[in-house]
Amino acid sequence: MISKRRIIAGIITFIVLLILLSYIPLRLKEVLINYLDKYLSISQFISSILPIIGVILAVSIALSVVLKKTKAYGLTIIISSILWILYIYVALNGGQIYLTINYPYYFIIIIDFKFLMFMIFIPILLDLIKGIIIALKRK
Amino acid sequence: MKICIILKKFKKEKNNIKKGIFISKILKAIKVFKILSIFLVVILIFLLIYGIFNTFLTIRVHNPSYNINQSYLEITVPIYLENRGFLPIDIVTNLIYLNTTIMEKSTIPTGASGIFPLKFLLKTDLLTKGVQVLATINIMIQPFLSTIISTNMSIPWEMPYEDFRMGEPTISIFNSTHILIKMPISFRNTSPFSIFGKLSIFVYDDGRIIGYGERIINVAPSIYYNTSIDLHIENPWIKNLKYLIEGTSRNYTISINLPGISINHTQIVNWPPIIGSPTIGKAILTPHNLTHSSIVIPLSFINYAPIPINGTIKGKFLDQGGNIIGELYDTRFNVQPKEFCSLNMTGHLKNIETKLRLILIMETPYGTIEGEIL
Numbered sequence: 402m403i404s405k406r407r408i409i410a411g412i413i414t415f416i417v418l419l420i421l422l423s424y425i426p427l428r429l430k431e432v433l434i435n436y437l438d439k440y441l442s443i444s445q446f447i448s449s450i451l452p453i454i455g456v457i458l459a460v461s462i463a464l465s466v467v468l469k470k471t472k473a474y475g476l477t478i479i480i481s482s483i484l485w486i487l488y489i490y491v492a493l494n495g496g497q498i499y500l501t502i503n504y505p506y507y508f509i510i511i512i513d514f515k516f517l518m519f520m521i522f523i524p525i526l527l528d529l530i531k532g533i534i535i536a537l538k539r540k
Numbered sequence: 541m542k543i544c545i546i547l548k549k550f551k552k553e554k555n556n557i558k559k560g561i562f563i564s565k566i567l568k569a570i571k572v573f574k575i576l577s578i579f580l581v582v583i584l585i586f587l588l589i590y591g592i593f594n595t596f597l598t599i600r601v602h603n604p605s606y607n608i609n610q611s612y613l614e615i616t617v618p619i620y621l622e623n624r625g626f627l628p629i630d631i632v633t634n635l636i637y638l639n640t641t642i643m644e645k646s647t648i649p650t651g652a653s654g655i656f657p658l659k660f661l662l663k664t665d666l667l668t669k670g671v672q673v674l675a676t677i678n679i680m681i682q683p684f685l686s687t688i689i690s691t692n693m694s695i696p697w698e699m700p701y702e703d704f705r706m707g708e709p710t711i712s713i714f715n716s717t718h719i720l721i722k723m724p725i726s727f728r729n730t731s732p733f734s735i736f737g738k739l740s741i742f743v744y745d746d747g748r749i750i751g752y753g754e755r756i757i758n759v760a761p762s763i764y765y766n767t768s769i770d771l772h773i774e775n776p777w778i779k780n781l782k783y784l785i786e787g788t789s790r791n792y793t794i795s796i797n798l799p800g801i802s803i804n805h806t807q808i809v810n811w812p813p814i815i816g817s818p819t820i821g822k823a824i825l826t827p828h829n830l831t832h833s834s835i836v837i838p839l840s841f842i843n844y845a846p847i848p849i850n851g852t853i854k855g856k857f858l859d860q861g862g863n864i865i866g867e868l869y870d871t872r873f874n875v876q877p878k879e880f881c882s883l884n885m886t887g888h889l890k891n892i893e894t895k896l897r898l899i900l901i902m903e904t905p906y907g908t909i910e911g912e913i914l
Contacts, residue, residue, distance in 0.1 A: 507691060507692065507693075508689055508690070508691045509688075509689070509690045509691070510687065510688070510689050510690075511687070511688040511690075512685070512686075512687050512688075513685070513686040513687070513688070514684060514685050514686075516683045516684050517584075517585070517588075517684050517685065520577075520580075520581050520584065521581055523577045523581065524574045524577045524578045524581070527570050527573055527574040527577065528570075528574065530570060531567060531570045531571075531574075534563060534566060534567060534570075535567070538560075538563050
């Protein structure tokens, strides 16, 4: 039986994550395009599918809050972890950011931080293992 | 029987409890590792950003300096920075121009500071006005970060050898085998670079080097430079003595090597005769004694060449049988360039009636010329 407290906590988590993972990236892209596009070509800087993944991720994490201590908890953690990895991968553009500066000179800047990105994946991968163990335990 | 079943259940429960404890231990370990890894990643990112930001604040790019040495344009961009991060910074520069790639790598250790010159050497034709360069700078903090900055820039310049002129040369004798040509050279350095290096001139005759001259030049931007270069050339008249009288025409290839560029051109040079238009006047005979007479023979020529000539001229009179029947004494001459020379050769001659042959012998620093006059 799911308690009311968990449902409320889930809803709050969903709203907060929706703002952080979907709304802010969406607005940030607009702001960057409006104010910086003269100097920087940032069309690929924030992927357009990022807010969509953000919504799905927010739903998945909210579900994991709601379904804690149930049989589906492990599965929600697995899905959340995979979505987190996907979200970070898309947000960090696969560990490579391309920037084009048009002013005062024409420059192409490629920032490569794949190694750092894989390090960020470590806690998420540990969460994924945790989810698998919980899912198998519940079985 | 019942006890047996109870024992089995108990055993199963015991196993399940053991399993549960083991799993919860693993989950706890995962939790600890997760917290630790988050902590480490956050610390690492913070240190990286802190180091990069602090290092970035110390960067000062000074004005680039340009230098043309023998065959390269050297561009140096002095960059001052302090590596305030916790890892060394590798900087790799790549320059691609005219199908050539140049790579330079430097490492700035942690805590190091100073001016790190980014040097680019461009081998290019300076007669063109500028060059298109694809420059790439890779700044690496291994293994965490690599930033590649690339730009396709054009470096324009004005001609460094504007109004290049070679003036009228002055020619003089250097030694018995070579002549010295002082070649005035002038140009204005309208480029933004200093020109430093060797100015050399090679002269080829049928692919063989016959002359060479060099000088070190150092010309600052926007300076009008005027100099002369000493060119030592094989004496063209020494090659064949008939050139002394007839002159010669040579097809020279002249190669001028200036810092950054080379100019080759062929030039036909007419070397005029040194003993030009030789004329022998009418002989004047005066009785000397019963057996001999005195003789005076006028000789004139024009030195058309740009170098002086000196020497002696003498002669001997032969009869039809080849016997010496008289002589002309040594007469010295010293003729400056473009000067007319008139000599009176004096001697004696036996008083016999025969057909005369006069052998004239002219001794010059270039060799001895013999000629027969009937």
